[in-house]
Amino acid sequence: MSTIKDVANLANVSVATVSRVMNSSDYVSEETRAKVLNAIEELKYKPSSAARVLAGKKMMSIALVVPDISNPFFSELARAVEDVAQKNGFSLFIGNFYNKNTREKDYIKSMSNKYIDGFIFASSTLTEEDIDTLIKKEIPMVVMDRAATIGGCTVIKCKNYDGACIATNHLIQLGCREIAHISGPGEFVTSMERLKGFEDTLKSHGLYNPSLISHGDFTIDGGRQAMRSLLNTHPNIDGVFAANDLMAIGAMKELKAMGKEVPRDVSVCGFDGVQIGDIVEPGLTTIAQPIYELGSLASQTIIDATMGKLNSKDTYELDIKLVERGSTGKMRV
Amino acid sequence: MSTIKDVANLANVSVATVSRVMNSSDYVSEETRAKVLNAIEELKYKPSSAARVLAGKKMMSIALVVPDISNPFFSELARAVEDVAQKNGFSLFIGNFYNKNTREKDYIKSMSNKYIDGFIFASSTLTEEDIDTLIKKEIPMVVMDRAATIGGCTVIKCKNYDGACIATNHLIQLGCREIAHISGPGEFVTSMERLKGFEDTLKSHGLYNPSLISHGDFTIDGGRQAMRSLLNTHPNIDGVFAANDLMAIGAMKELKAMGKEVPRDVSVCGFDGVQIGDIVEPGLTTIAQPIYELGSLASQTIIDATMGKLNSKDTYELDIKLVERGSTGKMRV
DNA sequence: TTGAAAGCGCTAACAC
DNA sequence: GTGTTAGCGCTTTCAA
Numbered sequence: 001m002s003t004i005k006d007v008a009n010l011a012n013v014s015v016a017t018v019s020r021v022m023n024s025s026d027y028v029s030e031e032t033r034a035k036v037l038n039a040i041e042e043l044k045y046k047p048s049s050a051a052r053v054l055a056g057k058k059m060m061s062i063a064l065v066v067p068d069i070s071n072p073f074f075s076e077l078a079r080a081v082e083d084v085a086q087k088n089g090f091s092l093f094i095g096n097f098y099n100k101n102t103r104e105k106d107y108i109k110s111m112s113n114k115y116i117d118g119f120i121f122a123s124s125t126l127t128e129e130d131i132d133t134l135i136k137k138e139i140p141m142v143v144m145d146r147a148a149t150i151g152g153c154t155v156i157k158c159k160n161y162d163g164a165c166i167a168t169n170h171l172i173q174l175g176c177r178e179i180a181h182i183s184g185p186g187e188f189v190t191s192m193e194r195l196k197g198f199e200d201t202l203k204s205h206g207l208y209n210p211s212l213i214s215h216g217d218f219t220i221d222g223g224r225q226a227m228r229s230l231l232n233t234h235p236n237i238d239g240v241f242a243a244n245d246l247m248a249i250g251a252m253k254e255l256k257a258m259g260k261e262v263p264r265d266v267s268v269c270g271f272d273g274v275q276i277g278d279i280v281e282p283g284l285t286t287i288a289q290p291i292y293e294l295g296s297l298a299s300q301t302i303i304d305a306t307m308g309k310l311n312s313k314d315t316y317e318l319d320i321k322l323v324e325r326g327s328t329g330k331m332r333v
Numbered sequence: 334m335s336t337i338k339d340v341a342n343l344a345n346v347s348v349a350t351v352s353r354v355m356n357s358s359d360y361v362s363e364e365t366r367a368k369v370l371n372a373i374e375e376l377k378y379k380p381s382s383a384a385r386v387l388a389g390k391k392m393m394s395i396a397l398v399v400p401d402i403s404n405p406f407f408s409e410l411a412r413a414v415e416d417v418a419q420k421n422g423f424s425l426f427i428g429n430f431y432n433k434n435t436r437e438k439d440y441i442k443s444m445s446n447k448y449i450d451g452f453i454f455a456s457s458t459l460t461e462e463d464i465d466t467l468i469k470k471e472i473p474m475v476v477m478d479r480a481a482t483i484g485g486c487t488v489i490k491c492k493n494y495d496g497a498c499i500a501t502n503h504l505i506q507l508g509c510r511e512i513a514h515i516s517g518p519g520e521f522v523t524s525m526e527r528l529k530g531f532e533d534t535l536k537s538h539g540l541y542n543p544s545l546i547s548h549g550d551f552t553i554d555g556g557r558q559a560m561r562s563l564l565n566t567h568p569n570i571d572g573v574f575a576a577n578d579l580m581a582i583g584a585m586k587e588l589k590a591m592g593k594e595v596p597r598d599v600s601v602c603g604f605d606g607v608q609i610g611d612i613v614e615p616g617l618t619t620i621a622q623p624i625y626e627l628g629s630l631a632s633q634t635i636i637d638a639t640m641g642k643l644n645s646k647d648t649y650e651l652d653i654k655l656v657e658r659g660s661t662g663k664m665r666v
Numbered sequence: 667t668t669g670a671a672a673g674c675g676c677t678a679a680c681a682c
Numbered sequence: 683g684t685g686t687t688a689g690c691g692c693t694t695t696c697a698a
Contacts, residue, residue: 001446001470003691014669019693026694029667046446050392051691053383054674061426061447069415070608075408082402082429086436091444093394094427096415103419111424113334113379114394137334220612249612275403279553279582281614336675347685352677359678362683384675387690 002043011039059115062302063093065107066122072274080295088303101125118302125187140305142298145190155315156298160190163287163320164197167241167269172205174267175331176239180212182226184243194243216247223250231258238266245270245277245286267328282326290318335376344372392448395635396426398440399455405607413628421636434458451635458520473638475631478523488648489631496620496653497530500574500602505538507600508664509572513545515559517576527576549580556583564591571599578603578610578619600661615659623651
């Protein structure tokens with residue numbers, strides 16, 4: 001691996017000059033610039049990130065911290081984040097925290113001394129304190145699925161509340177009268193907002209019944225279990241709104257196992273819009289988030305922030321949309 | 334951020350001593366060690382990775398380069414890789430190359446000067462030359478899905494050929510006589526090995542017909558398209574072996590759209606064993622790879638290699654197993 | 667427009 | 683046992 005010194009020697013200039021052309025700072029005569037460029041080319045010189053960082057530059061890498069990368073929502077998100085990062089010359093770190101708050105904090109600790117320039121926390125359960133730690137280190141961050149702005153960090157989310165209202169209304173309009181909700185873990189703002197939208201909508205229609213709410217953990221299996229217990233106490237449920245697609249799919253599996261047909265007996269609606277919603281049978285009606293857009297926006301925002309471009313907005317709330325498929329529809333009357 | 338100097342000052346020792354206790358090298362008296370430890374604690378000192386790297390140490394991070402992180406096979410793999418990395422104090426970089434050979438090479442370039450200690454290439458299309466580049470830089474690497482060992486890098490794969498034979502035999506035993514294969518892109522060894530297993534098995538049963546082979550691109554849509562063209566020329570196909578689960582799912586969708594029922598009219602078998610194979614309807618029979626094991630083995634191998642623990646084996650071939658679900662079974666006779 | 671040199675935080679001889 | 687110090691490769695004043 002050749003160093004800046006090698007380049008300087010070959011080009012017959014000083015290392016400072018090489019540094020100048022690398023960073024296109026200061027003025028360098030066309031002639032010297034050409035010489036240096038040639039030398040760089042010839043030696044296939046790549047500056048050492050570690051040395052640059054030590055000298056006060058950026059590492060050009062960002063981290064995405066998710067609950068579980070094997071969850072399709074997050075892997076689709078990661079793809080978007082990485083695409084944008086790559087286009088900007090940034091590398092992407094990935095960390096899974098499996099809903100273990102401790103592990104999420106560990107990432108802050110273990111990665112921040114690796115000179116990561118920015119963090120994206122997806123679906124985080126970070127406390128204000130954790131966030132302060134990062135802010136004190138002046139490491140920019142964007143948080144997804146967070147209620148409101150916390151000083152100094154951008155929030156990017158989608159309209160969870162509105163989406164839940166749309167989903168619930170959709171079910172009501174289809175004729176469902178005993179509508180259950182499979183909610184996500186209570187520590188996520190996402191879960192809370194979707195739950196609120198569900199409750200408010202039902203209340204306004206006089207259909208609210210708290211015993212029709214069960215909690216899942218955002219996994220297929222969790223959705224299945226929640227559906228089972230719901231069905232035990234309320235065998236006549238005719239509509240289900242799950243806080244994410246995975247749980248909705250689990251619910252559909254359980255429904256089928258219990259001899260209920262979707263959508264004839266029960267209509268099911270999910271939330272997220274992940275690709276597998278389109279391959280299950282029947283196709284899953286869902287409130288689709290613009291996942292790719294969410295990821296690329298987060299990525300671009302954090303990259304801009306590392307370069308000192310401050311963001312004018314501190315909260316982005318992207319629109320969701322109802323995607324109707326076979327899991328909601330005509331019911332037996 | 335406090336530095337080693339701050340710690341040294343506070344503990345009234347030299348930086349060398351601090352370095353010693355950090356790296357538990359050399360002897361340090363219990364007394365001084367305690368003083369230093371206290372100072373470290375008090376200042377919440379974290380050594381700078383960049384500085385350590387410059388001084389000749391490891392960055393403690395590895396990279397996983399995949400075609401597409403949003404493909405469930407790779408996201409499940411990534412999860413395993415990250416788990417093991419995290420346990421060893423390593424961070425994980427992720428790169429997508431979208432089957433663009435150029436981009437895969439770019440990763441080698443752009444990441445290697447970021448002091449990544451090791452690479453895992455999954456499903457790579459790297460040439461010997463590319464690999465040589467890394468070997469010359471003395472960066473250890475493991476390659477998944479590669480035919481054989483290339484000097485200096487460990488190969489981790491599963492028994493593709495055997496798996497394809499098992500799948501094909503399974504179809505034959507079910508009574509299928511006109512069996513098609515949806516193969517993966519020709520540049521992947523994986524595709525080739527699975528194709529070979531398919532061909533050999535059919536030949537040995539006198540059922541081989543090259544026009545029953547179509548190529549897909551490992552995506553659902555690719556599988557759908559391949560199935561369509563296959564059905565055009567061979568409307569009586571009664572068995573399909575796809576080189577991965579995603580394409581098998583695409584084939585099932587197309588079959589359904591064309592009025593064929595699975596498995597009554599056509600039996601379908603995939604390869605990989607990703608989780609969604611279990612949520613489609615009917616469930617997908619598949620040759621399951623031990624994905625988590627593959628990922629954790631790769632991760633541990635590369636981490637060991639960065640620490641100088643050379644691996645005794647240079648090729649691992651993990652076993653696969655046939656997982657029978659609803660997509661293969663009783664046919665109409 | 668260019669060069670010399672200090673310094674970023676750490677490790678590892680080499681002294682003591 | 684512990685301290686001193688010379689780098690590691692780069693950026694950036696400060697001079698020239």
